[in-house]
Amino acid sequence: MPIINIDNIPYEVKEGKNLLEACLSLGLNLPYFCWHPALGSVGACRQCAVKIFKDQEDTRGKLMMACMEPVRDGMRLSVNDSDAVAFRGHVIGWLMTNHPHDCAVCDEGGSCHLQDMTVMTGHAYRDYHFSKRTYRNQQLGPFINHEMNRCIQCYRCVRFYKDFAGGKDLDVFAAHNHVYFGRQQDGTLESEFSGNLVEVCPTGVFTDKTLKQHYTRKWDLTTAPSICQGCGLGCNIIAGERYGSLRQITNRYNGAVNGYFLCDRGRYGYEFVNSKDRIREPLVVHSPDDKANGLPVLQHVRNRMKPGKVIGIGSPRASVESNYVLKELVGADNFYIGIGETEHELVRLMLKLLQEGPVRSASMQEAAAADAVVILGEDLTNTAPMMALSVRQAIRRMPVEHAISSIHMPAWQDAAVREAVQDDKGLLFILNVVETKLDELATGVYHTAPDNIARIAFAVSHLLDGTLPEVTGMSEEGKQAAATIAAALRGAKRPLVIAGYGGGSEQVIRAAANLAWALKQQGADAMLSFTVPECNSMGLEMLGGHRLESAVDAVLNGSAETVLVLENDLYRRLDLHTANQFFNHCREVIVLDHLHNPTTERANIVLPAGTFAEADGTLVNNEGRAQRFLQVFHPQGAIQESWRWLLQLADLCGHTSLRSLLHYDDLLKAIAAQYPVFTSIDTITPPADFRIAGQKIPREPHRYSGRTAMQANVNVSEPKPAEDADTALSFTMEGYRGEPPSSVIPFFWAPGWNSVQSVNKYQVETGGSLHGGNPGKRLLEPNVNGQTKFYTNIPDPFIPVGGHLLLVPLYHIFGSEELSIHTPGIAQRMPAPYIMLHSEDAHRFQVAAGHLLYFMDNGHQYALPVVINDTLQKGAAGIPVGLPHMQVAEAPQLVKI
């Protein structure tokens, strides 16, 4: 490891880094703007100047940009040299000449990198007294607010948006000192990752528009480490509350999961927590002659539960804890997994393949390091958006590795490397039923039916490993596709195979596993990644339970009378007819949920359950990583965690094993003891009695304001602050001020670093893991010693049937997820229901775009407007999944038109 002398102090630093990274990793304060750990260096802002000396005798030295200089052994530099300090002060003075006088009304204020850096360089007074340049702003849609006057031309926004995230509609316009960062004309930013501009922009040009509706400074937020509930990837987030409502979601760096970024569904899908449809008090339906009023609600619940006649329905969007308590309360025999048949089979298969197979499930960080990617039957951008971003990085990175060896440049030299790479892309093969957003990056794209996708993957496996069965009757196109993919994969060292719930086909998942296993057997360090539909699909499957269909049977045949539904809208799981029938036959329906939905309308008792912001819980993501979300604030009304409601109920019913669980930690220990797969679940976060220097970890920063006034309109005597008996965090600003353990970091802040860039003070090295390791515990490890049982059953090819169409599910980042659609911005971006057809099929059924197409499913008639897309497989019809008012038609299935 090279040793560099900074201000005459020798430091050991990592090879291959630049000086800026080295200085920041060492904890030194060196201002910067255009550099970003995920984006690399371009040397555009001239802010990170340091003085570099030739040798020990050199006293004059020369000013150089730290971000552009690689670390060399024995080099001498000075950060605090007076010339360097003066230079940096002048640079920021120039950057500020046109900066408007509007910090007071700027949403970035208080978490602004420009403010921090200005203070850091000591540029305290304006010495430019001439007129300022101004710009007009653009309307950039429901998520991003644009205030172009504040721009300091660091180019980070376009480098993130275009180069990193592959967006097309944000760019830099005009010339010389008039450059303008925006769209060609007003309009919604198309990228699914546009929200990251808010964090990438060092000043307030791009700010969070949803935060603006209920604006709060960073220092006034009560925050807690949380996990995104938007999809199955489990990105780490920080959720902030003020005055009893959730205000903002920001990224919580986790080097193994989401890194520095989030998708827009995760960042903006939080407002359902503040929805007017929230259930805040328990609701009990009484018959007119019922005299039970006045009883505590749980007494009502208990009165309506008859031994042996109660079943529980779990949920993939409820925590492991809540599902566990419900399972224990009703008994394992009476616990049903609250997901549809297809989804259940798919996730069960994925879990089995990851547990029993020899290939490791890839984290998003590992996915970004792959050197060949095959996506089978998934529209990643819509089913697991951040995974799509990881794949983009993998594709971007592969040619960089070739380029840097020929041009002898380090990979962080962003501009030079991009110039060398030009349009080269890594190996990516996409097999999907219809076009996807990642197609533009792919080496090969094949649009075909799920069964054909599986066949091609089986054929590739055969080509890689001759002992695997050959696929017979392949089309010429299919053969060629398989040959291309196999040839490309042969040379790969870290190939990644991605499949998942998006294709809705078990065959595709088996084929994906087969392919990954075959690659592993060829000696490659193959990785496998399955996307799962919801935030805790994997955790629920690990816990196990009966199929939802058997719950319906149990109620219909009278063996169950009372149903306890945990955070689940069964109208999204069952078709309308079956769900109605199910509820008509239930004597009592008891529902725990956050929002009113069709299921709560059928309930006799509704208990208000806490969302991720009002509850503690554990989720298992698609990788098999168990991660904890901690309560952000103490909710109004009777809202509490589902597991707490159920534990109280168990206590009232005199349940033997659950009665002894008094605290959250007891519950975790019980789960860990009972389920071998969850053994490490109680060690994800420190226990509730964890203290640093005798103190808890505060959820509020030390500048938190208004404690003695915010409740004074109700009562001038301040109430006692809420206490958190479940975790090591406190709801107040009192507590340990230093760095907490990585799994319970409520906010990123360091002296002089108020913005999100302060995360570099929490990392082992810039862009590396957090101190003490990235949070979360992997529960799934591959079975490397066993014999791999390859799948040999190859599905028949898909042949369109006259008069029929194969319904295939199409997912939408904005619209397919149940809770986020209660957010106005997300609802605005949601598509209207439709059915997608190939133009030949449309011709066959004599419909055109916009016409209504009628079809029958299970005796129900559906009518949907037609959308034409010629990339769709002929004979298939795509229908969007999960949109409100879109009745469930189980997909994939063959329907008669």
Next chain:
Amino acid sequence: MFSLLRSMWLVFLHMFHKRDTYQYPEQKAPLPARWRGRIALTRDPDGDERCVGCYLCAAACPVDCISLQATEDEHGRRYPEFFRINFSRCIFCGFCEEACPTYAIQLLPDFEMAEYDRQNLVYEKHDLLIPSQGKYPGYNYYKIAGLAIKNKDKGEAEQEEPPVDIKSLLP
């Protein structure tokens, strides 16, 4: 002995001095303009609220007795949706006035705020807002800040050039 007599003489002379005691409340003491008394929210020369809801006063307050919520009108002008000061906690340190970037919050030479009921010491925005510019006449934050509001478009603030025509390539 001499010092004793001298002291008595000085005390005797004080009988002919002007009285320092004010017969409060009949007689009011003249308070200097910079007296740190009752806190008020002032208005700009156009009669609009000066407060833009930046939260700096709340952050500066050592006893955390200020709470507010910023909001925006349809033209993008920020103002506080509510603004509350709990005077039963206030220590009249004036940090809020010092922190205020818009001269909105000002401490006035008035201290007569006693109440029998502590709850009445909680002042809301309508209690705090006065129809005056207070100690800093003529200052209008939005005339300087770059944000566009009603009747003041981009480029119309002090020392601002008209908005850039981004389609122009002229030097």
